[in-house]
Amino acid sequence: MKESGEVEILLVEDNMDDMEMTLRSLRKANLANRIQVVRDGAEALEFIFCRGAFAGRKFENPPKLILLDLNLPKVGGKEVLKLMKGDARTKTIPVVMLTSSKEEKDLVESYDLGVNSYVVKPVNFESFAAAVQELGMYWLLLNQPSKS
Amino acid sequence: MSRHRHNEKVNDALSERAKTASIQLSAIVESSDDAIISKNLNGIISSWNHGAENVFGYAEQEAIGRPMQMLIPPERADEEPEILARISRGERVDHFETVRIRKDGKPVEVSVTISPLRDSSGKIIGASKIARDITERRRMEGVLREREEQLRLYAEYSPAAIAMFDRDMKYLVVSRRWMEVYHLGDQSIVGLSHYKVFPEIPQRWKDVHQRCLKGAIEKCDEEAFLRADGITDWIRWEVRPWRQGDGAIGGIIIFSEDITERKAARDKINQLNIQLEQRVVERTAELEAANKELEAFSYSVSHDLRAPLRAVNGFAEIVLEEYSHQLPEECRRYLERIRNGGQRMGDLIDDLLAFSRVNRKSVNRQIVDSIRLVQNALEELNPQREGREIEIKVGDLPPCHGDPALLKQVWVNLLSNAIKYSRGRKPAVIEIGSNHINCENVYFVKDNGDGFDMQYADKLFTVFQRLHNADEFEGTGVGLAIVQRIVHRHGGRVWAQAEVGHGAAFYFTIGGQNKS
Known part of the structure; x- marks a missing residue:
């Protein structure tokens, strides 16, 4: 996927089960083709900041959405969020946090760090659509012409 | 001339x-207060002044010509011949203190001076006698002695170590306690020099004594004395001068008190206080650590326990969604049950976390508008009320003093129960209100639902305890436990009244200041 041009969604998820369910949900919305999946926070930062394995990427072509898991190996979700929201080149990219529960502490902290929306796992179509709608990206993302 | x-x-x-x-x-003789009498060598009174009348009670005419003997008590009868003998030899009797008898028979103490009387040729012809009434002086001397004795006893038996010294630091008065404290035994030290009794006394102390002899008052509330046996005694002492009748400093008084035990007790208390504070700090740190651990545990349960559960639920759901048509009816039903089981476990985890959050959250008291709280709670329960015919009566709801977020949870849980357990009624009737009982607002939620048997009422508020099975009424048995915990954390009470088939009523108070 790295070579297939513009990535629309970056999915940061370490849990295989969750990843598969999320991808299925996105596939149902015809979005699966433009998805980049990374498995931990360190890899996510390489993608977001166009370095390491993703050195070929350009800041001018940011993803339209990042789906970021809260609990990640190496670098946690909140740390990734903090770094990208603190950088002028990346802070405008919308981020939806994927969490296991609506633990108040996580919610408050994530909103403080500038998260755009929140989706409680498992990511089914409805909750995903609601989050995207909240971001005003509904038509942009969901009304993709299906790839044939 | x-x-x-x-x-x-x-x-x-x-x-x-x-x-x-x-x-x-x-x-002069006439105006004197002293009795001035003259007598011849036979002891016959030849003159008698006004003072003599006052002292002895006889008028001049009653006394002159009578023998001096009449003034002398029988037991002192031999005094007069002796006095006369001395006079005859030309001697004087000076300030001879004796007792004489007044006319009224009462004794009078007198000091007598007798001198020979001579004629112009120098021959002794009699005696002049000056007698002074010393009854008053004797009385004063008695009073003085009594005072002195009182002072001595007072000092001697005082529970403090007290000693009084003259200007040369010789002991005048010393208390028994002093003798004990300084291990002086039974010896008599009155009259001895302080520096002889304590030859090792340091110069510093001698300086203190000297300064006080010049008028200073010195004291110390707590001073260490290293004893010869190596033990430190703690002493409170005070040294001050005492003054004579003329105002001059007559010496000093040393007061000292052994406060070793008292100081040890006080030091012990201080030390215990410090230890206690230390322990409080340690315990607080331990508690904080335990709390953090618990939080981490809850967090971990919340996130990690859910991941595998998500897989169970999620994939069961996907199978049902994608392959339903390929599955036999029985298989679909089993999958449904897997999904329901997972769902229930998810609910239990959620409620358990909510319960633990109630314990962790601090209570932020403020004035709470109960009416708005109930309205918000009812709004939150809209989904549960959908499709139901429920008559809700809201009565008087005075504001209270509590944590709005926590109290809203109380209303939500109680109202949610009322809605749930009255779903067999048409219409369901839910009554919300309060009574003012014993200066306290008692809030209530009543329903006309299934109620419960009062014999199990004590189990109502225990976590995971349910009085209905899940087939009848869904639930995890955490709602009322949360209600009770919140009410208790506010210092209030919660209780229930119910009858099987005739509805239930839950009452609670908020404690603290109820604003009515």
Whole structure:
């Protein structure tokens, strides 16, 4: 996927089960083709900041959405969020946090760090659509012409 | 002028002067408070002044010509011959203190001075006697002795170590406690120098004594004394001068008190306080650590326990969604049950976390508008009320003093129960309100639902305890436990009244200041 041009969604998820369910949900919305999946926070930062394995990427072509898991190996979700929201080149990219529960502490902290929306796992179509709608990206993302 | 005449004139002048002197003398004698008496060598009274009348009670005419013996008590009868013998030898008797008898028979203490009386040729012809009434002086001396004795006893038996010194630091008075404290035994130290009794006394102390002898007052509330046996005694002491009748410093008084035990007790208390504070700090840190651990545990349960559960639920769901048509009916039903089981476990985890959050969250008291709280709670329960015919009666709801977020949870849980357990009624009737009982607002939620058997009422508020099975009424048994925890954390009470088939009523108070 790295070579297939513009990535629309970056999915940061370490849990295989969750990843598969999320991808299925996105596939149902015809979005699966433009998805980049990374498995931990360190890899996510390489993608977001166009370095390491993703050195070929350009800041001018940011993803339209990042789906970021809260609990990640190496670098946690909140740390990734903090770094990208603190950088002028990346802070405008919308981020939806994927969490296991609506633990108040996580919610408050994530909103403080500038998260755009929140989706409680498992990511089914409805909750995903609601989050995207909240971001005003509904038509942009969901009304993709299906790839044939 | 002839010599004779001259002599005559001189004699006249002399006799005039003698006359004047005699008049002056008798005026002095007459005006004296002392008794002035003269007697001949036989002891017969020959003159008696006004003072004598006052002291002995006899008038002049009653006394003159009578024997001196009449004034002498029988037991002292031998005094008079002896006095007369001494007078005859030309001797004086000075300030002889004795007792005489008044006319009224009462004894009178007198100090007597007796001198021989001579005629112009120098021959002893009698005696003059000056007697002074010393009854008052004797009484004063008695009072003084009594005072002295009181002072001595007071100092001697005082529970403090007290010693009084003269200007040369010689002991005047010393308390028994002093003798004990300084291990002086039974010896008598009155009259001895302080520095002889304590030869090792340091110069510093001698300086203190000297300064106080000059008028200073010095003291110390807590001073360490290293004893010869190596043990430190703690002493409170005070040194001050004492003054004589004329205001001059007569010496010093040393007061000292052994406060070793008291100080040890006080030090112990201080030390215990410090230890206690330390322990509180440690315990608080331990508690905080335990709390953090618990939080981490809850967090971990919340996130990690859910991941595998998500897989169970999620994939069961996907199978049902994608392959339903390929599955036999029985298989679909089993999958449904897998999904429901997972769902229930998810609910249990959620409620358990909510319960633990109630314990962790601090109570932020403020004035709470109960009416708005109930409205918000009812709004939150809209989904549960959908499709139901429910009559909700809201009565008087005075504001209270509590944590709005926590109290809203109380209303939500109680109202949610009322809605749930009245779903068999058409219409369901839910009554919300409060009573003012014993200066306290008692809030209530009543329903006309299934109620419960009061014999299980004590189990109502226990976590995971349910009085209905899940087939009848869904639920995890955490709602009322949360209600009770919140109410208790506010210092309030919660209880229930119910009858099977005739509805239930839940009552609670908020404690603290109820604003009515």
